[in-house]
Each structure stands twice: as C-alpha cells, then as structure tokens.
Amino acid sequence: MSLDTTPTASSPVLVVEGLRKVYPAPTPGGEAVEAIRDLTFTIEQGQLVCIVGPSGAGKTTLLKCIAGLLPPTGGKLELEGKRISGPPRTMAVVFQEYGRSLFPWMSVQANVELPLKSAGLSKAERHTRSTEALEAVGLADAGSKYPWQLSGGMQQRVAIARAVAYRPQILLMDEPFAAVDAQTRADLEDLVRKLWKELGVTVLFVTHDIDESVYLGQRVIVLSNRPTVVQDDVTIDLPDERDQLTTRSDARFTELRHHIYAEIQRAKGNTGDTNDASQRRAV
Amino acid sequence: MKLLKSFLYLVSLPAILVLLWWISTIVNPNFYVPTPAELVGTFVDTWFSDRFWRDVLPSIGRLFLGVIGSIVFGVVFGILIGSFRTLRRLLEPLLEFFRAIPPPVMLPLLMIVMGVNWRMQVFVIIFGSVWPVLLNTVEGVRATDEVQRETSRSYRLTRTDRLRYLILPAAAPQIMAGVRQSLSIALILMVISELWYTSSGLGFTIVQFQRNFAIPEMWSGILLLGLIGLGLAVIFRYAERYILRWYHGLREVQRES
C-alpha cells in the first residue's frame, strides 16, 4: 500500500464548513457542552496554518475532529474532497504529550517504523524511511535508544520523525512544543519550518503561543472562546525565509503579533453568542 | 569490599538462626526438632533417591503445567474481557464470586466431576491461580494510556498490531504482578491437590511422613517445598527483569526527575 498520494492541484486540501461539536451531558441532568458552534475555513495544499485561541476555546477539540478521532455533531469536514469519518490515511498527528505518545517498550527506531509496519511496508523500506526521518530531525544516532532515555525535546523530535516517515499529505500538530523549554522550542520551530519546506506537506499547527504562531505560519486563525467560532483569519505577510533573531525583531512581526494579541484579548470576552465577526480583517 | 559486605548481609541472619537452632537441639533435644546436620542428611537421603522420579518430578511437572495454563487462560481471557466494556460489566460479579471461592474448596467438587487423576490436579491449580493473572490483565488492558490509544488510532494501526505492540506491552507490568501472585497460589494448590486419594506426589509423601512420625523426613519435605518456592521466585524475578527491562529503565528515569 503506497502512502504517497499526488495532491489535486487547485482545490483546497482541507474544507471545514459549519463545524459543530457538542459534548453530551456527563451525568443525566447535567448540561451538554457546546465546545464548537460554527467553524468555517479552508486550507490550501502546502500551507502552514496556525490556530490560536484562549484556553478552553476548543482548539484540541477541533484538531481531534479533523484527525478523525472525534465525530463532529454537525457541519462538513472534508479532506481532499472526501468526508472525514475516521483517521484519514494521509494524515499524521503529533500530540502535545510526547512522553505518552511514544511507546516506551520500543526503541526510537521501532517507534518510528511502527505505523509503516502496520501499513504493510517491507522491512527494508521501513528501515530506509525511518533512518531518513531520524536524520531529518537531527537524531541520526538515537535509533537504538529508548524514548525515556532522551530529553523532552528529543522525544518530540522522534514523534515528528514518526510523522515524517509516514509521508502524510497533511500534518496536524497539537501544541507540540508547549511542554518544552524555550531554547528547545526555538530549535523545534525551525525544524518544523524546514521539514515543511522540504516535504511540501500541509501543516495545521495548534498553539497557544502567539509569537510562535506568527513566526511559523503563513496564516493564523484566531478562535473565539467557547462556543467557538472563527474570530479572525490573519495572513502573515512576513518573508518566506525566517530566522529566530531577525524575523522576531522585524517591525512587521511586532505589528502582527500585537494585532493577534489584541484579537485574543477580544476573543477571551467573545463567544459564539457575542461575536460580531467571522471577519477577515486585513491589517 | 562491597562484595564482602553483600555476602555478609546475605548470610548473617540465616547463619545466626541456624546456630540458634543447633544450640537449642543440643540444650533441649526434642523429638519434633531434628538437628541441622540430621536435617541435611535426611534431605539428601530422602529426596535424592527414586523418590525424585516418582514423586518430585511429577509434582513439579503438574505445577509447571498449572502455571502455564493459568498464565495462558488468564491473559487470553483477560484481554477479551478487558477490551469489551459490556462483556466486563456482564461478567464482573461472577468473576468476583469465583475468585473469592477458596480454591481448596473446589477440590472435592472437581474430584467428583473429573475423577482423581493428574488432569484434575492440574485443573485445580489452574482454577485457583488464574484469578490474579486474569484480573490484573483486565485492569492492565483497561488502563491503556489514552494518548497512546489515540496515537495508534490516528496512525491506523491494525487490530493485531494494536494488540501486539500497544495493549500487551502496556499491560505487561500489571500482568507480571498478577503472575507473581499466582505462582504462590499454584504451589499451595499443587500440595493440596495431592493430599487426598492420591498415592504419589510431594504433598502425599510429606503427609505420609507426618502420619508415620518420620519427623526429620517430614521437615526435609517442608524444606524441599520451601526450596521449590524459592526457585520459582528466583526464576520469576529473572523473567520479570528481562521482560520488563524497559519498564525498570523508565521508572529509574522517573525517579530521578
């Protein structure tokens, strides 16, 4: 079974239309929780889009729905024109809790190869891909180690390598660097951009870190508070070549950052009930 | 120096106890208590004879079969029951009941139903010692980490792969804890299953000694049982250390942080 699929040229790779997610009441007599009321946006092939929002805004819920791990209550969710009804074959997810997402009883290389094994790839092919992927994330000689022997940042790299080896069309990342120290986070952010450019994969990156979202993304989607709607959709018109030092001190970076920060402050008070925007506001 | 210290720790208390024992048999000779020398001598005479083939080996063989059986049944059914919530809820009270029945109590029942033969004896061992393995497996399967489950779902792992690479290894620490408990139960049941209507086996032989007031022989039998128990514990410890080496490493790292 080949994992490589050729992208359709002009249609968006991910379509989210009127997405709604309601969690049923946990106890009889309790209240149902409307996590997401109405989310509508599209993602084009090869884009790097960041999603930010206040805590509790349903970012993880959105990601899980797109990942096919959670069934939506309403709305349309399509990946490459097909409805998402379960984890799609051409999608890979990197979770925040790297420590719990990697299997501690397998070596790093075995962890990276496991999805490929399940997909039926030959031993040689698995080995080639996993070695390549580990090299790409800078862990060329960590293959025979166990995940718990590595630092947090390195473990997250393994999780990324696992996703890369899988050769997905679209890569979802759920606040992957939230639990990692600042220095490591900077390295990992650059790693994500590097891989994105090299592999031409579409990336959906959920984060609560505004700086990170502006630094990484071509677009930043700001979510409102619960019940969530799209608060704002900001195009990041920073140059393509980004650098931790120069980009972050760029005037435009500060403007965009400021704008998004203000949006989030607004979003904290805004819910789907009070929001006056699914506005696309150019800055 | 360190080696010497470990060695001393290993033998001091036992040596002191043996010394006290020996002294008490000199000071106060008792029919019921053989001297250490007597015991060792009797031990060798009694068990390293044709009794070894007639009684010891068959008993250990049945024990072995029983242990394997309880592990296999326990793990297989544990996985089944742990994986399907409805099944578990359905069976839970029944399992609680059967597990609470003192296993020796099943012996007369099984004797009637199955007759008195080695199959019945193995069955008694399995019936009594399967519970810790079964229940621990169920718990281990249920407690599979949510993030790991989502990871395997998102990468579309096949059902068999999920079982082999996620569920079983994740539950392994729990399962091993259950196996350890079941080992001691199995040994007890092996002895008990040989106390009635049998004419061979370790348990039978030891009781015969007691009935015939062959005291040193009786004690040598108790000693042998203790050694078998110890042997099982040692084998288990090595097996556990091998199977769970990832787990020990992981805990080591967690402890240091």
Add this chain to the structure above:
Amino acid sequence: MTAVINTLSEVRRLRRTSRGGGAMLGVVGVAGFLALWEIASRTGLVDARFVPAASDVLVRFGQYVIDRAFWRDVGDTMLSWAVGLLIAAVAGIVLGFLIGSSRFLERFTHSTIEFLRPVPSVALIPLAVLLFGTKMQSSLLLIVYAAFWQILLQVIYGAKDVDPVADSTARSYGLSRLQRVRHVVWPTALPYLMTGLRLAAAVALILAITAEMLIGAPGLGKQIALTRESGDTLSMYALILAAGLIGVVINLVARFVERRVLAWHTSVRMELAG
C-alpha cells in the same frame, strides 16, 4: 513496585465499578449464568449426579441459612480468621515498621525473608497437626503464617517508600525516631498497609477453610469435607456457595474500609503538607 501497581489499580477499580449502569449488566450476567447452569443440569447435558441443578443448590443453601449449626460453623471459621488476622497484623506491622525504617535491618533480614516467604503455608500442615491435632490452634498456625507475610512485606514497602526529602527535613527539625515514624513514615506507609490487610484478609480466609478441610479443625471447611465423605454432593455445592459468598463479603468490606481510610488519609496528608 509491583505493590504500588496493585494499590493503584485497585483504587482505579474501586472508582470505576461504583457506577449504577454497570450493576444492571452484572445482575444480568449472574442470572444468565444461573439459567445456563439450571438448563445444563436438568437436561442432562452434564451429569446431574455431579452437577445438581442450580435451583436445588439454592434451596439447600436456604436450608443452611436457617440452620443454627451452619452459623456455628461459620462462626468458628470467622473466629479463627479474625484471631489469625489480628495476630498476623500486629506482628506484621511492628516488625514491618522496624525493618522498613532501618536500612541496616532491611538488608540484614532481606535474604531470610526472601527464603522463608515462598514456603507455602500448607507445608506447615504436618507440623500443625503434630503440635495441635485438630484443635483450632492448628488453623491459627497456618493462618497467621500466611497472613503475616502479606502484611509484613507491604509495610516494609511502605516504610521504604518514604520521601527522603520529608524524612531529612523531619530529622533536621530534631524529631526523634518515634516522632518521625508517626508523622512521616506512617502516612506514607498507610496505603500499603491497607493493601496488605486486604490481601491478608483474603488469604486468611483461604487458609482457614483449607486448614479446616484438611486437618479437621472446627468450621465450614470441616463441614465441606464431611459432605464429600458422605457423598452429599448437593450440600457440598451449597457450602461452596456459602464459602464464596463469605469471600466476596470480606473482599467488599476490605475494599470499603480501604477506600475510607485512604480518603481520610489523603485529606490528612494534604493538611500535613499545607
């Protein structure tokens, strides 16, 4: 370490099984089993001489329940169970704390404990018979021996698990050994102790009945042995049912007590920490 696994999993299990919906299914399960049993026996699927029908067994069980002699036997069993458990608990707790709180003692006794502990208690049956014949004391010997190890080991684990930071803090405040045991060691060891008591309670019941069956000490086990000898299969099944139910009750009570003590305990620990 495996001791901690058992505690954690039991606590999780406690929390999870206390939901109402599951109870219905459980009842269905029991009912289904009884129905299958009844059918199998009545239709001759299994030999009715060996496996009497469920309804007959239940009736016989009912007869036992209103029979005073039955309760006397149960009382005898429970008496040796309780006394044995108590002795084992006292010995286990005292020795456990002593050994567990001293690195030296723990290493000194380690090899002896590891050697004695796997000796199956039934190996002591000949000894018990020699010493006490068929009196209750022979049951007690077996019960105490088996239960003692469960408690001792758990208490040692618990005492060893003491947070070294808390302990050295206490020491730097000049607390005597006794005070340290009370304020630092005891709260840490308590959950382990509860696990040990629960395991010991189950083991004590098993040994009590086993001893009665094999030695003839007074109690439920002795009755079971008698029914077998007289070929009264029906009564034997009824008594086995009774033994199982007693075991279930003891388990439930032990878990309930454990839950209560641990709940109080976590609140106390939070006070101590705060």
